Amino acid sequence: MNKNDDYRYQMVERRVLEMIDSGVLGMGSKLPSLRILSRDLCVSISTVNQAYVGLESRGIIESRPRSGFFVRRAASRLPAPETATETTSEALPVTRSGLIRTVLDAVGNKQAVPLNVVEPTPELLPVAEMGRIMAQVLRDHPGDALVYDTIPGNARLRKQIAFRSVETGTPARPDDVLITSGCLEALYISLRATTRPGDMVLIQAPTYYCFLHLLENLGLRAVEIPSYPDCGVKPADIAAALRKFDISTCIFSPNFNNPDASTTPDEAKREIVAMLAALDIPIIEDDVSTDLHFGPKRPGTMKQFDEKGLVLLCSSFSKTIAPGYRVGWMLPGRFMDKAQEVKYTTNVCTPTPTQMAVAEYLDRGRFERHVRKLRDRVEQQMDTMLRHIEEYFPAGTRATHPEGGGVLWLELPGNTDSVELFLAARAKGVNIAPGSIFSTQDKFNNHIRLSCTGVWSEEIRQGLETVGELARRINCG
Amino acid sequence: MNKNDDYRYQMVERRVLEMIDSGVLGMGSKLPSLRILSRDLCVSISTVNQAYVGLESRGIIESRPRSGFFVRRAASRLPAPETATETTSEALPVTRSGLIRTVLDAVGNKQAVPLNVVEPTPELLPVAEMGRIMAQVLRDHPGDALVYDTIPGNARLRKQIAFRSVETGTPARPDDVLITSGCLEALYISLRATTRPGDMVLIQAPTYYCFLHLLENLGLRAVEIPSYPDCGVKPADIAAALRKFDISTCIFSPNFNNPDASTTPDEAKREIVAMLAALDIPIIEDDVSTDLHFGPKRPGTMKQFDEKGLVLLCSSFSKTIAPGYRVGWMLPGRFMDKAQEVKYTTNVCTPTPTQMAVAEYLDRGRFERHVRKLRDRVEQQMDTMLRHIEEYFPAGTRATHPEGGGVLWLELPGNTDSVELFLAARAKGVNIAPGSIFSTQDKFNNHIRLSCTGVWSEEIRQGLETVGELARRINCG
The missing domain is CATH 1.10.10.10 (Winged helix-like DNA-binding domain superfamily/Winged helix DNA-binding domain)
Structure with a gap:
């Protein structure tokens, strides 16, 4: 040419x-x-x-x-990150909260480019429809919306959640559902219901940093097993950890684990549930990312294999329709009574109007269609970001190619210090999440997590370019 | 005649x-x-x-x-209840949760006559206006309403709360305010921020049963000092308890204590704050009832005498404008960082649209006028109820004559077992709160608490008549 x-x-x-x-x-x-x-x-x-x-x-x-x-789906040429963790040799008190707080101070900050928070941007949410529904709910039931609902939550909403749970393969009745202020509250209630301070909790590494923060805040100790990018948690690792440690409960994100997007195969889920049931050890299952599956089939849950009521499934509508409504739920199994007590003594019950609006939205049958569109948009955003990462980031960068969820997990070459990168990017108005907050070990110091729940824009492109440039510089320097 | x-x-x-x-x-x-x-x-x-x-x-x-x-104000001829508690001889683990749960199962149950829940009935709330405001907020800021707000809460709401706090005599800046899901969550956060399991907490007896439930749930021990109907908590009792026990924190409801409506004079408040400040012991101040003062002057707070940031003031809009919105707040003083950490690891942040609606309501200057009317209605309801109690209840019944708050506290003659009365009334579709859940001691077994935040109706009259009749029968039997 x-x-x-x-x-x-x-x-x-x-x-x-x-x-x-x-x-x-x-x-x-x-x-x-x-x-x-x-x-x-x-x-x-x-x-x-x-x-x-x-x-x-x-x-x-x-x-x-x-x-x-x-x-087509961009087959990014970036290689996948390598598994870097091992099972911890001892149960460690968690001490990441200082750094996590620094990262968290960005939540709700609308000035910076938000590549750190996994919260769909308003353009991806049913903004106008939720507004209309809330207005109508308040018009039709003005008094009800202003007073307390029951402790377990709005009856109509619980029915809708149970219905959807059955439809997606996890049997549940309305009475099995406890409404919470978001998925994190469900996790918090689950931990309070199944542990006492000082107890050991089995988690995968990397894991969502809020779980580590929660463990630290509740005075719990973490035992980490590896999260494998291609198969999530392995039954053999769990069995080995159980032989060595006196585990009180586990937290797993078996589908599209945040940050590495790893998914534990359904057969392994079944095996893990059976193994822990034999020892009467509860499993707290974070199911919040599962609705964002890119493939045609929704992966199964651990809860669907739960015969003894030992799995506490936690989820929410924060990643799909209304983050700010803070409407989550849990299926606490045999821990329902204790879970309600924790809920009651934390904040009595979940706010009423937001529950009513979500119930109405579900009842109108809007959820499935919306979430199908949302999945496509997030997948597309991920692909576009991967393409630009390939262009902007230093040679040797590795990246996940998720089949679902809302985040990319990058491994930067050599000893790139991701906390240094985080601080440098923040100074330039771009927020990312440094890898070291996703584990109690120091194995992810050269990893970063980028959220893909925005809509592609020049601002995001510039943000990625900035982070890539800084990564190159830190890598050389 | x-x-x-x-x-x-x-x-x-x-x-x-x-x-x-x-x-x-x-x-x-x-x-x-x-x-x-x-x-x-x-x-x-x-x-x-x-x-x-x-x-x-x-x-x-x-x-x-x-x-x-x-x-005129009904000068009920019922004598006031007598102080029945003493300071506890040892710090006790709290074990009231079984009975409390039974009482609580009534929350949100719309079938029974609700003489148990201190929640203004919709007729007393700005139902239509809040509905219009919420609809407008969602129309004007549809995207913002659907996404997360910051961890400490909506900036406009915090400004309004600080402004009102200054106006009512308790200095505060917007940055001093942390928004919570109701007052109970503020209490929960305060306890988590100032204690560890096993610690001793100084409380007054009787006290709001949810505080006891919360202590039990967090594995804390209670040291009780008397709450005097005419002067709340006494500095001398606190001083004596501090000499005997290693107190980690205190919870006081110095204004219109729920259930006995006792108020600690402002001069005693100042003395108590100074005494505890000298020992660096925090005070958790429940201020949720203060807005419902019947007299012309709002009583002062302990927080207003707080020079060292040791008072954590807790309040909410649940008793005044919107119980079901679950919008509360706290002024956590020097515990702000820790309080935010607990908030974050419990449920990230408070829902957005409810915060926005309350901020708009306050910004329109609606609160004062509404709450003035509300006070009159509650006072009137109390008087009407007192008149009927005089008529229906057995001779020898004593009752408080509150100057604010939303409850009546009745002492029934002799050994009337209020749990028996509670169960008998519940069987007849009337919900009351039995006295024994308001203390770890068994001094209030013949007391009941009745809420006065409804609107007088034939249903409530019948409910009172039923409870009175049952009380007569139990008293005789």
Whole structure:
């Protein structure tokens, strides 16, 4: 190609990538025909064809015989991060809260580029519809909305949650459901209901940093087993840990573990539940990411294999329809009484109007359709981000290619200190989560987590470029 | 009087009482003139006059020279309950939760007559206005309402709370305020921030049973000092308890203590704060009832005398504008960091739309006018209830004559077992709170608490009659 051809080729490529990044072309969408784009951009058909073939070789689009070109899942060429943890040799008091607090101070800060919080941006939420529903609920039941609901929660909402749980393969009756102020409160209640200060809790590493913060705050000790990127937690590791430690309870995120997006196969889930049931050890199951599965099938839960009521499933609507409503729930199994007592003595009951609005939303059958769209948007955002990470980040960067959830987990080359990177990025108005807060061990000091629950924009692109540049600099320096 | 006169006399009396009970005639209202009522009821002026004089002798109305008759505060002839507690001889683990749970199962149960829950009935709340405000907030800020707010809470709400706190005599800046899911969560956070399991907490007896439940749930031990109906907690009792016990923190309800409505004088508050500050012992101050003062002046807080940041003031809007919104707050003083950590690891942050709606309500300057009306209604309900208690309950019944708050505290004659009474009343569809759940000691077994935050109705009258009848029967049996 001569210089002019090269320029035209890049123009075509840029136009296609813009359309994909902005969502004009979603995954699976057909690209404009060669003829149309050649006319629009005033370039030859063969230049467009060259550009399309180039994009195909990068895995961004694919040609289908006699149909044309289509947007495909970006097969990012970044290799996956390597498993870096082992089972801890002793139960450790958790002491990450200082750093975690620094990271958390960013929650709700609307000034910075939020690559740290896993909260769908308003554009991805049913904003107008929830507003209308809340207004209607308050019009139709003005008195009810202003007074306390029962301790276990709004009856209609519990019914809807039980119904959906049955539909997705985890049997539950309305009476099995306890409404909470978000998933974290469900986790907190689960820990209070199954442990006493000083107890040992089995967790996977890496794990969601809020769980570590919670353990620290409740004076619990952590025993960590590895979380494998390709298969989550392994029954054999759990068995070995149980032989060595006096475990009171476990916390697992078996589907799309935050941060590494690892998923424990359903067969392993069944085995783990049976193994812990034989020892009467409860499992706290974080199920909050499961609805964001990109594949056609929702992975199973540990709870569905629970025959003794020992699994406490925790989830919420914060990652799907209304983070700020703080409506979560739990299926606490045989710990229902104790869980209600903890709920009552923490804040009596969950606010009424937000529960009523979510119940109405579910009752109208809106959830499934909305969440299908949401999954596509998050998957697309992830792919776009991966493509830019490949471009901006230093050579040797590794990244997950999640099948669900809302985060990317990056391993930076060499000894890149992710806390240094976090601080440098924050100083430039970009928030990320450094890897070291996701474990009590120091195995993830060169990892970062990026949230993909935003909508692609120039701001986010610049944010990624900034972080990539800083990573290069720290890596060299 | 002959039989006919007697009938006419009672008809006048009944009409007047109906007008008072239904709120047609509020406290301080002028009664219809003798002439008008005599015409309306077709009785002689002298019969109306006789009935008015009769009502005056019962303290229900009063004549003012050359002005006529006016509704007055019912000077109930029931004597006040006697102080029955002493400081406990040892710090006791709290074990009231079984009975408390039984009582609590009634929360949110809309079938029974709710004489147990201190939650204003919707008729006393700004139902329509809050509904309109919520709808508008969601229309004006649809995206913001759906996403997380910051951990300490909505900035506008914190500003309004600080502003009001300054206005009522307790200095506070917006940064001093932490928003919580109701007052109980503020109490819970305060205890988590100032104690560890096994610690001793100084409380007054009787005290709000949820505090006892909370202590039990957190594995804390209670040291009780007497709550005197006429002067709340005494500095001398606190000093004596501090010499004997290693107290970690205190919980006091210095204004309109629930259940006995006792108020600690401001001078004693100052003395208590200074005494505990000298020992660096925190005070958790429950301020939730103070807005419901019947007198013209709002009593002071302990917080206003707090120079070292050791007082954690806890309050909410649950008793005034929106119980079901669960919007409370605390001024945690020097414990702000720890309090935020507990808040974060319990449920991240308080729901967003409810905070926004309350902030807007306050910003419109609606609160003061509404709460003035609310006070009048609650005071009137209390008086009406006292009058009927006098009529229905067994001789020897004693009752508080509160200057604020929302509850009556009754001492039943002899050994009337209030748990038996509670169970018998529940069986007949009336919910009351038995005295024994308000202390770790067995000094209040013949007390009951009745909430006065409803609106007088035939249902409530019947409920009181039922409880009175049952009390007579249990007392005799």
